[in-house]
Every structure is written in C-alpha cells, then in structure tokens.
Amino acid sequence: MEVGLVGLLRAAWIAGTLPILIASLPSSRLSRFRDVLSDFAKRGKTMQYSSQRFTVPQRFFCHFYWVAVVWTTLLLVTTWMYAYTTAPMVSEPFLYSSIANHLTGGQVLRRLFETIYVFNYSPSARMHIFGYLTGLFFYVAAPLSLCCNCIPEVYEFAVNGVAEFIVRGKSQMPAIEFDWWEFVKPLVKLGWRQWVGAVIFFGGWVHQRRCHAILGSLRDHVEQVDEYVIPHGDWFEIVSSPHYLAEIVIYASLVVASGGADLTIWLLFAFVQQKHIGGIFVNLTITQATGLLSFHLFTDTVTLRFSR
Secondary structure, three states: OHHHHHHHHHHHHHHHHHHHHHHOOOOHHHHHHHHHHHHHHOEHHHHOOOOOOOEEEHHHHHHHHHHHHHHHHHHHHHHHHHHHHOHHHOOHHHHHHHHHHHHHHHHHHHHHHHHHHHOOOOOOOEEEHHHHHHHHHHHHHHHHHHOOOOHHHHHHHHHHHHHHHHHHOHHHOOOOOOOHHHHHHHHHOOOHHHHHHHHHHHHHHHHHHHHHHHHHHOOOOHHHOOOOOOOOOHHHHOOOOHHHHHHHHHHHHHHHHOOOOOHHHHHHHHHHHHHHOHHHHOOHHHHHHHHHHHHHHHHHHHHHHHHO
C-alpha cells in the first residue's frame, strides 16, 4: 500500500507540474496549449471578458478549505493518537508527519476563515471548473503527501481500533488514561530540522495573513469589488504577489522540516512553486490578457478620478 500510495502521489504532482513547465517554454508552437491552460487558470477579473461556460462561483473557494479542515483533522487525530500509543517506537519520518499536519491544519483553518470573513468576492466572479476540481484534489493530496510514508501503519492502527470497538462495544472498551506528558512526548523527539521548518513556516504564515488582510481591506465596500486598486504594505512594497511568495515560503518550510530527503515533498513543493511562479509565465496570452485587463481597469480608474 505504501509503495502504491507514494507512487500515485508522486505521479500526480509530476502530472500537475509538467503542463505548467511546458507552457512556460518560449515556443510559438505551444501557443494553443498555452491558451487552453490559461483558460483553465482564469478566475475573477481575468474571466470577465471570456466565456463563463464550465465555471463555478469564485466563492466556492471555501469548499477547498472545508475539505482540507476535515481531512487534515482526521489525519492529525489518527497520526497523533498512533504516536501517543507508540511513542517509544516513533521514527523521525513519523515525527515529521505529525508536526507537518499540525502546521497545515492551522494554515487551512486560517484560509477558511479568510475566505468566509476577509475576502469579499464579487457575485459575478467565476473560476473554471477544472481549476475548482484541481483545488479540491490539491487539498486532499497535499496533507496526504506529508504523511504518506507512515500512513499504512496509521491506517492499520485506525482500522484495528474501529474493529475492536465494533466487536467489544463501547461498554467493553478499556478505559483511556490520558496523560498530558505522554501526549506531548512526540514533540520532545523533534529534531532541529523540524523546529527550523516550523519557524520558517510561521514566518510565511504571518506575512500571508497580513497580505490577505490588505487585499481583503480593498474590498470592504461592495462598489469597489470590481475596481482596480493597488495594495500597499508588508511585502507588497517589495514584490507584486507577496501572498503567493508567502505560500511558497510555507511549503518550502515543509521541505526543510523533512530534511530534504523526501521526494514526494519536493514534488509537492515544485507544484506549488510552478503554480505561483511558473504560472505567471504560463504564456504571453495569459500574462498579456491579464496585464491588458489590469491596465485598462487602472487607466479607467485614474481617468475617472482625475476627471472629477
């Protein structure tokens, strides 16, 4: 099961990364391929002047994080209970899986909160159904990739626990003695790589939260949702898409925490990196279309303000 799961996850990340890499190649023969890929990636303002067939409301972003919260919580509870009952035998890869799921659990909870309470998506904002399905896949596969090396043991532990509960019944199950020290003991075994990764993670986490708050504040008024406004503050002063940069930092921290020895984590990081950086250069079509639209929105805004 382990080899099969790891192989499937690695194949999925490669399959998701290669199209973006190919589309970024400077060849005119790939123009049609770039057009198709850019259509899949469009959402929000970049879809206003394109066909809205096979699209869903952009507010469906919250579905990603509802799925991620439930799935990550399930993985976190089962892995941590397994660590709690087998602490003396826990290996370093398992400890990495535990801390990684703790970190990503906090990440998806914050993103769910932001999607519901911070971002004010325009009622007309849409995203392609392919992008929607890709997002659902990502938030199922990413947490699983963080613990894929130990998931067979955790799965067997969970199945045995459920089977024992069914056979014995609630009244016949042994009483669970909860010891806080035993519960947190796996944390004591974390190495320096896990702690360094956690520090980098929280650095990216804090900056992404700030950048999302800045973006959300631009949409406080409904009449400004479709208006082009230039954000300022935090990393917006040094890069154009700091929330994407922070996301890359967050996933780079997971590579650090893993010790850089897990190919699955590297492939996950490569997908995130290409999605946020390589995707910017997917093709002149998407960049020109997005840039031209942004330019028109910007000039219309400036012209309107100066004409008053």
